[in-house]
Amino acid sequence: MKGFVAFFEKEVRELVRTKRLMILLAVFVIVGIMNPAVAKLTPKLFELMADELSEQGIVLGEVKVTALDSWTQFVKNMPMALIVMLIMFGGIYTSEYTKGTLIPLLTKGLSRGSVVLSKLAAMLLTWSAGLWLCYGITYFYSDWYWDNSAVNRLGFACFCWWLFGVLMICCIVFFSSFAGSGAQVLLGCGAVYFAMTMAGLYSRAKEYLPTRLCDSAPLYKGELVPSDYTAAAVITAAISAVLVLAALPLTHRRQV
Amino acid sequence: MNVLEVKEIHKSFGSKKVLDGVSFSVPENCVFGFIGRNGAGKTTTMRAVLGLLETDGGEIDVCGQRVSYGNTPTNGCIGYLPDVPEFYGYMNAREYLALCGRITGMDRGDVKKRSSELLELVGLDKESHRIKGYSRGMKQRLGIAQALINRPKLLILDEPTSALDPVGRKEILDIISAAKEQTSVIFSTHILSDVERICSRVAFLEGGKTAFEGGIDEIRAMKGDTALELSLAMSSDTDKLKAAFPAAELREGKLIFPKASDSDCSELMAFLAAQNIPITRLERHESDLEDIFMEVIGK
Ligand SMILES: Nc1ncnc2c1ncn2[C@@H]1O[C@H](COP(=O)(O)OP(=O)(O)OP(=O)(O)O)[C@@H](O)[C@H]1O
Numbered sequence: 001m002k003g004f005v006a007f008f009e010k011e012v013r014e015l016v017r018t019k020r021l022m023i024l025l026a027v028f029v030i031v032g033i034m035n036p037a038v039a040k041l042t043p044k045l046f047e048l049m050a051d052e053l054s055e056q057g058i059v060l061g062e063v064k065v066t067a068l069d070s071w072t073q074f075v076k077n078m079p080m081a082l083i084v085m086l087i088m089f090g091g092i093y094t095s096e097y098t099k100g101t102l103i104p105l106l107t108k109g110l111s112r113g114s115v116v117l118s119k120l121a122a123m124l125l126t127w128s129a130g131l132w133l134c135y136g137i138t139y140f141y142s143d144w145y146w147d148n149s150a151v152n153r154l155g156f157a158c159f160c161w162w163l164f165g166v167l168m169i170c171c172i173v174f175f176s177s178f179a180g181s182g183a184q185v186l187l188g189c190g191a192v193y194f195a196m197t198m199a200g201l202y203s204r205a206k207e208y209l210p211t212r213l214c215d216s217a218p219l220y221k222g223e224l225v226p227s228d229y230t231a232a233a234v235i236t237a238a239i240s241a242v243l244v245l246a247a248l249p250l251t252h253r254r255q256v
Numbered sequence: 257m258n259v260l261e262v263k264e265i266h267k268s269f270g271s272k273k274v275l276d277g278v279s280f281s282v283p284e285n286c287v288f289g290f291i292g293r294n295g296a297g298k299t300t301t302m303r304a305v306l307g308l309l310e311t312d313g314g315e316i317d318v319c320g321q322r323v324s325y326g327n328t329p330t331n332g333c334i335g336y337l338p339d340v341p342e343f344y345g346y347m348n349a350r351e352y353l354a355l356c357g358r359i360t361g362m363d364r365g366d367v368k369k370r371s372s373e374l375l376e377l378v379g380l381d382k383e384s385h386r387i388k389g390y391s392r393g394m395k396q397r398l399g400i401a402q403a404l405i406n407r408p409k410l411l412i413l414d415e416p417t418s419a420l421d422p423v424g425r426k427e428i429l430d431i432i433s434a435a436k437e438q439t440s441v442i443f444s445t446h447i448l449s450d451v452e453r454i455c456s457r458v459a460f461l462e463g464g465k466t467a468f469e470g471g472i473d474e475i476r477a478m479k480g481d482t483a484l485e486l487s488l489a490m491s492s493d494t495d496k497l498k499a500a501f502p503a504a505e506l507r508e509g510k511l512i513f514p515k516a517s518d519s520d521c522s523e524l525m526a527f528l529a530a531q532n533i534p535i536t537r538l539e540r541h542e543s544d545l546e547d548i549f550m551e552v553i554g555k
Pocket residue numbers: 269274292293294295296297298299300301339
């Protein structure tokens with residue numbers, strides 16, 4: 001436990017000093033501001049283009065923007081923020097294994113389990129802070145310009161995103177227990193996502209797949225209720241736990 | 257009790273046999289020199305002791321506890337300096353030592369006191385910059401400080417003096433000698449004079465086996481045949497001496513008396529005095545570790 005705490009502190013210090021935390025939080029803040037801004041600017045953009053479009057025979061009616069447009073942007077932009085984060089964290093384990101920076105610490109009795117778990121904790125903390133920061137900013141501006149009450153289940157939809165991000169982070173933990181480089185880890189994460197998308201082509205499986213958690217639009221519109229997401233959420237949580245539990249013994253066997 | 261016990265360890269990398277039955281033991285309060293050519297397997301053996309490497313066979317005990325690969329609680333009583341130590345560049349030395357200390361379960365106050373002590377010992381106390389800018393020698397010094405932080409029972413140093421300037425080398429050797437009071441030290445090196453200076457036991461690694469293991473005095477005894485070298489002022493006296501000492505050989509104008517014991521030496525001196533033979537030089541030539549090393553590795 002002492003090792004875990006000490007190493008976790010080191011992780012946080014690393015995130016701060018290597019400016020990774022700052023960059024990531026900046027990305028989440030920018031996305032948070034962009035969501036309502038894009039929604040707000042869309043009609044203006046159409047107005048500007050209206051003349052050109054009418055020349056081509058397209059006539060636009062009045063574009064009415066609501067809070068839903070802002071939240072639709074949230075769903076559109078969140079994958080980008082998540083991917084930036086995954087790229088930043090892809091080498092969090094493997095770079096230490098290849099550089100040999102863990103050796104002095106492991107030979108002082110730091111357990112490999114502590115290494116795995118404290119890095120996981122640091123990643124989860126960053127993801128949680130970033131996601132909810134982004135959510136908070138979008139929430140504030142959407143309510144300021146329009147009215148959030150027109151959109152349903154905002155908090156729950158964001159929780160689903162959080163859970164999906166947790167799964168991807170656990171993928172990093174898992175692949176890092178045997179992959180040789182950060183690029184290989186990211187490749188593994190990409191393969192998992194691709195597999196889920198392919199499986200999603202069968203409409204019957206859709207309901208149970210983690211990718212379901214990213215599909216917030218029906219929740220916002222009230223077409224689906226949270227209980228429709230329960231299966232996917234439980235499965236995602238279970239897979240995440242299994243990935244971490246599998247990573248522990250694999251890391252014990254790993255050559256460092 | 258032996259702090260470290262290595263029994264018949266084997267290790268191959270692919271088809272390449274690196275360790276083929278290495279055995280040795282390190283008693284308490286002993287500085288143990290680990291000698292071998294480049295690629296003999298010194299680093300490999302040390303990594304096996306630390307549980308960083310899976311062996312193909314054999315047993316390793318540290319402080320009476322069996323070492324297992326991967327999950328290695330025995331590391332709690334070991335301090336290790338890797339051959340090329342790597343640290344976190346964004347920390348300074350004090351922060352790094354604090355991290356190391358806290359991992360071993362020391363409390364903050366103790367860590368602080370011990371870090372200051374050690375940084376002064378290795379000469380990094382005035383260094384407030386981050387490790388990123390350290391030279392290799394400075395990293396090695398920090399490496400020694402981090403290895404000592406938790407007052408380990410066994411200190412494993414892989415070529416601790418390889419990147420150090422001559423003054424630094426002497427300082428570090430003094431630190432190692434002083435550390436002997438509290439711990440056992442095992443260190444690998446290519447500098448045999450260092451071994452002779454501070455080690456009480458040595459092991460030679462050759463062909464994947466411990467070719468020799470023993471106390472430094474055993475080595476001296478094994479090669480007790482110190483030779484005497486005599487240079488005469490007048491070469492005309494040579495025949496007189498050869499007649500009196502048939503074992504003497506003439507080589508490059510010098511008379512060599514191989515395998516001369518202490519009494520042989522005094523006998524010779526008495527003869528020289530009695531006959532009033534003037535000399536320019538009389539030297540006892542002890543065979544050193546290098547000769548023994550050459551002999552052990554069969555060169
Ligand atoms: N991970 C590895 N994979 C393949 N071969 C290895 C590996 N590690 C070591 N070896 C081989 O094992 C042999 C012993 O290496 P080791 O580093 O133990 O030598 P050493 O005695 O420490 O040498 P030096 O005096 O140069 O430090 C070398 O021939 C090396 O090629």
